[in-house]
Amino acid sequence: MTASTEKFTRQALLDVQPVTANLFTLRTTRDAGFRFRAGQFARLGVTKADGSTVWRAYSMVSSPFDEFLEFFSIVVPGGEFTSELSRLQVGDTLLVGRQAFGYLTLDRFVDGRDLWLLSTGTGVAPFLSILQDFEVWEKFERIILVYSVREARELAYQSLIAELTQREYLQEYAHKFRFIPTVTREEHPGALNGRITLLIENGELERRAGVSLTPEHSRVMLCGNPQMIGDTRALLKRRGMSLSLSRRPGQVAVENYW
Numbered sequence: 001m002t003a004s005t006e007k008f009t010r011q012a013l014l015d016v017q018p019v020t021a022n023l024f025t026l027r028t029t030r031d032a033g034f035r036f037r038a039g040q041f042a043r044l045g046v047t048k049a050d051g052s053t054v055w056r057a058y059s060m061v062s063s064p065f066d067e068f069l070e071f072f073s074i075v076v077p078g079g080e081f082t083s084e085l086s087r088l089q090v091g092d093t094l095l096v097g098r099q100a101f102g103y104l105t106l107d108r109f110v111d112g113r114d115l116w117l118l119s120t121g122t123g124v125a126p127f128l129s130i131l132q133d134f135e136v137w138e139k140f141e142r143i144i145l146v147y148s149v150r151e152a153r154e155l156a157y158q159s160l161i162a163e164l165t166q167r168e169y170l171q172e173y174a175h176k177f178r179f180i181p182t183v184t185r186e187e188h189p190g191a192l193n194g195r196i197t198l199l200i201e202n203g204e205l206e207r208r209a210g211v212s213l214t215p216e217h218s219r220v221m222l223c224g225n226p227q228m229i230g231d232t233r234a235l236l237k238r239r240g241m242s243l244s245l246s247r248r249p250g251q252v253a254v255e256n257y258w
């Protein structure tokens with residue numbers, strides 16, 4: 001097979017940054033032909049010592065307009081893919097599937113006033129891509145990013161989130177944005193304490209956002225831990241919110257990471 005007919009391209013690692021012992025960010029070159037919508041994921045491949053290749057899905061953190069690709073990764077102890085990925089260094093090669101996939105994109109919603117982006121751990125990745133894209137700021141009146149981690153030191157991309165609305169092209173939209181970090185295993189200044197589901201049930205999330213979750217106005221994206229997604233979907237269903245499908249537009253869009 002020639003390079004041009006392969007289903008993937010070879011990209012070079014430009015930067016690797018540890019966040020904690022089990023979390024890191026990585027940046028690669030981007031093939032000029034690789035197109036995606038903010039919120040989508042790519043298939044990444046690493047070649048093992050025995051010559052075989054392991055593939056996994058990874059959401060893009062970077063915006064569709066960036067010249068590079070950025071990803072945010074967990075390291076699963078003994079994990080087949082992440083054990084290899086976490087060994088890579090600047091200059092090494094990462095395989096990137098030619099096609100992007102996924103429906104955690106703004107076109108899931110035909111209407112809505114407030115966009116809630118609810119994430120656990122690395123599930124914040126697609127939301128960072130969405131927030132760096134212009135479309136979301138024009139489409140919604142309020143945008144609430146909820147980022148849940150166990151310990152505060154796991155909160156990645158704090159400077160990106162803080163400087164987002166300082167960017168020249170987004171400054172006029174800064175008033176629309178609420179960032180709500182939540183930490184489940186410790187108290188942390190400025191963060192809510194507790195799981196997303198608890199914070200919805202006890203009303204704390206809506207109080208902090210200064211806006212209610214309603215079928216009429218809210219559109220909710222969920223990403224990360226399947227348990228959080230399942231439990232939150234059930235809670236939202238009781239409030240009259242259902243999955244948004246192309247044949248039946250609704251209020252909720254999800255991406256389970258495992």
Ligand code: FAD
Pocket residue numbers: 041056057058059060071072073074076078079080081082083102121122123125255256257258
């Ligand atoms: P696996 O054998 O794949 O997983 C082993 C176990 O580790 C899982 O059963 C689960 O319990 C746990 N686990 C897997 N992924 C995570 C995670 N992200 N956070 C916490 N626990 C996890 N992972 C990322 O780190 N960043 C991403 O942007 C990302 N995007 C994804 C997008 C999609 C659409 C999907 C389906 C998955 C995504 N994942 C992402 C998960 C990723 O594909 C792999 O599962 C992960 O890299 C672990 O691979 P592994 O082979 O080391 O372990």
